[in-house]
Each structure stands twice: as structure tokens, then as C-alpha cells.
Amino acid sequence: MDADAEKRVRLSFARQAFMETLGAELVHVGAGEVDIALPFSERLVQQDGFLHAGVVSGVTDSACGFAALTRMEPDAEVLTVEFKINLLAPAAGERLVARGRVVRSGRTLTVCRGDAFALDEGREKHVATMTATLIAVTRP
């Protein structure tokens, strides 16, 4: 991983106000991998009291995007082209962790897998799996 890649990820994460609104935190940055964690909150639920799909998608998409960013050129920014997410089980518990991992990185496009786990009384439950396509954008 480029020596400054972690710094770029941390700066970009800090500018995502939505992550702060959710209460999300960057908990791991490695080469092609980023983890984001989120404490459960009543403000973030759907009608059954589980974390809303938009919350799970949001943190998992960010984990994928920043994982992709670690593989991009230093002057690139990352944008999400598309993603698909399967919600495997209700997102309930104390905490959600989303893990983004690069599956294939190219000059323009990067494909990542993201998996979200709910931590409930010390057990990890697999609650969602995502595949995301990201694009490197160079600002003029």
C-alpha cells in the first residue's frame, strides 16, 4: 500500500458527514481492505427495530469505496458506480462491522466485496453481502 494511502482514506472518511451522522467509525485500513464499525442506534432502524437497509448499505458501500481507494493512484478520488446487496439476516445487536475488500483493481474500475456482521452478545452474525463497482476519478 502506498505510504500515504491510509492518510488519504482517513481524510476522505472525515469529509463524509453522513458517516458522522450514523455514528460510524473507521476501524481498519490496510492494502485493499477497510473496516467500518457502527454502534447500534434507535435512530437508524426500520419498522421492526433492525438497522435499516440504507444504513447497512451506506457503511458497507463506504468500506468498499475506501478499500478501492487504497489501490488507486494518489491523485484519484473514488466514486461508486453501482452495488448490489443481499440482506441475509436482521441487523440487530450492539454493533455493526462492515468489511470492504478489493476483488480486482484496474486502472479505471475496481470491484470490491463487502460483508457486514452484527455483533450480538459476543457473537458475529453475517447480516449482508455486497458486490460494488467503483471508479477512479481524477479532479482537474
Added chain:
Amino acid sequence: MDADAEKRVRLSFARQAFMETLGAELVHVGAGEVDIALPFSERLVQQDGFLHAGVVSGVTDSACGFAALTRMEPDAEVLTVEFKINLLAPAAGERLVARGRVVRSGRTLTVCRGDAFALDEGREKHVATMTATLIAVTRP
């Protein structure tokens, strides 16, 4: 549409605390169709100042889910099985509107299309398109 379907949608929407956290509002409920609107907010952005993909996904997923609910049996609840979203353009402007429409409804599964539009100085821009699979769940 079942006479009470709109009521069920409104009750379920009111229980999605995440919609209130986003500032989202139910603006249309019809047979197989639901629209949700969201004023732009600095609290909801990604690193470039556009609405975060999790925000756009969250309201579009809810629009799809409630559109599906209008076609389900009165005692059913709706859960999202999976969705895929393409982000077509930056979600910037004053307001986002997500429109969920039923493509095919079955006894167990319903497939919806969701499209999100940003309203910017009176113009509508198509910012995202989603396909979602929803399941009817009957609580014991």
C-alpha cells in the same frame, strides 16, 4: 389497492426511525407505487458534498418496500431480500425524490424498480436506478 393499504404504509413508514433521521417524507402512496422525498442536508453527504449512496439507497429501498407492501396481504410485513442500485449522476440539489414501482408481485416475492431524482433549480435529474426483491413475511 386494498382500502387499508395506504394506512398500513403510513403506519410502517412512521415506525422507520431512520426515515425521520434522514428527514424523509412520504409524498405519494398508490396501488403498487410509493414516492419518498428528502430535502438536501449537509449532514447526509459523502466526501464531495453529494448525498451519500447510503442515503439515496435508503430512501429508494423504502420506496420500493412500501410500493410492494401495497400489493401484499393485509397481515403481511415486507422485508428487503436484496437490491442493486446504479448511481447515474451526483445527487446534488435541493431535494431528492425516490419513486418505487412494482414490476411483478407474487404471493411470496415482489420485484420493484426504484428511481431517484434530484430536483435542482426546478429541473429533475435522474440520479439512481434500483431493482429490489422484497419478501412478504407474516408475523405469528
Added chain:
Amino acid sequence: MDADAEKRVRLSFARQAFMETLGAELVHVGAGEVDIALPFSERLVQQDGFLHAGVVSGVTDSACGFAALTRMEPDAEVLTVEFKINLLAPAAGERLVARGRVVRSGRTLTVCRGDAFALDEGREKHVATMTATLIAVTRP
């Protein structure tokens, strides 16, 4: 549509040997739209006697790809980045028609919607819906 776009689509389609193996035929080429038809064949079925998901996906993906190609620069070729398909109903009948339509075209990426219909005793049944992301590639 660029005057030569239809010609480029027809040449590229003719080079897709898999389309000939399936018995597929190009039935419409317009600006941002391409339709491909396929007579039902016992050679192409899954275990219940319906057209296999790979067949439905294959022709719908080609319809999307060629629809995208009509919007690309004359020297570009098109490759599929990814697609998602929902199979809405069994693909049975005499004939399948897949319609690819451009939803948004950019310099690098194009997003298309594809819908497949089975023609059965004069009635059209919607059997699948796809969203595809295509990329323009310029050969050196």
C-alpha cells in the same frame, strides 16, 4: 444516431458466435435501443423445460451491450462490466424478445435496462428485467 452505428452493431453481432449457437437474431437497432429475438429451442432449457437463465441473460446482455454501442464513439468497442437480472416468470413459449435500452450514457460508462418477453400464443409475458453497466474500450 451516428450514421454508421447500425452497421457497427450488425458487424459486431455477426461476430458473436454464441448468438448464432443460440439461434438469436437482431430484430431492431435504433438510437440507444436494440432488440434481439430467439426462437424457443429444446437445446436451451433448464430442468423444467424453460429457457435457461444463461440464455435469457445472454441475449438480454447482448441487447444492452449493442444498445450502448449505438451511443459510443465510432472507434469504441463495448464490454460488459456487470449486470443484474431478475427472472420474473418462466421463459416458456415460442419466442423470446430481449429489449436493451440506454438509461444513461457517459464517455466511459453506459447504463442500460434490458427486458425480456416471452411470446406465447400471441401474448407477451415479461420474463426478466436487467440492469447492465457497459464500458467503452478503444483498441490501440
Added chain:
Amino acid sequence: MDADAEKRVRLSFARQAFMETLGAELVHVGAGEVDIALPFSERLVQQDGFLHAGVVSGVTDSACGFAALTRMEPDAEVLTVEFKINLLAPAAGERLVARGRVVRSGRTLTVCRGDAFALDEGREKHVATMTATLIAVTRP
């Protein structure tokens, strides 16, 4: 794995005429996992001489479907609800192997991951990754 599950997979595979048309072969059946292989053929290519996305999707979808079937009740049949596939690299070489693995199985729905690899001069190249949702159907 249910003692007869492998037998059910082999019988169902044998009824998929499209697999024979492609020249595909069942090469592994385990609990929640199925591999299908395909020799490269000029009849199956797209315009650049690579295996068509419909071919790669078709065998990967079948691998996912049969992997799901190994986890279902003995009287159930499996149908694909939807899948999403990312094409990571050109499918060229001597042989394609698609590996379907169950990610989560429920009473009604099963989610699988499928990965396709091209074998080229002894090296395996990852050419596609799929997430599929399958449904168990009980025939009357």
C-alpha cells in the same frame, strides 16, 4: 449433506439440456458446493473471441442453483430468483470452471456466491463473481 442430495443434483443437471449444448460438465458436488466445468469452444464466444457473458453466467448460475439444491428439502426444486455478475477479466483459455457456494440457506430462499475461473496454460484467472438468490419450489 442429505445422502440423496448428490443424486438429485446429478439428475437435475442431466435434465438441463442447455448445459449439454454448452458442453458443460458437473465436476464437484459437496454440501453447499457445486463446480461446473466447460471446455472453451469457438461456438460460445462474443465479438472479441472470449466466452460470452451469457455462457459464463449460465454455468455460474447453474453452479449456484445446484449448490443451493444440496441444502434444500428432498422434495424441493430450485429456481433462480435473480443474480448479479461482475465480469472481472476476459474469459479466455482452455477451460472455464464455475464454483457455486452457499452463503446462507433458509427455508424458502438461499443466497449463493459463484466464482468463475479460466484455466489458461495451467494458470487460474478469476474472470467473474456472482451473487445469486435462489428459491425452493415444491411441486404439487
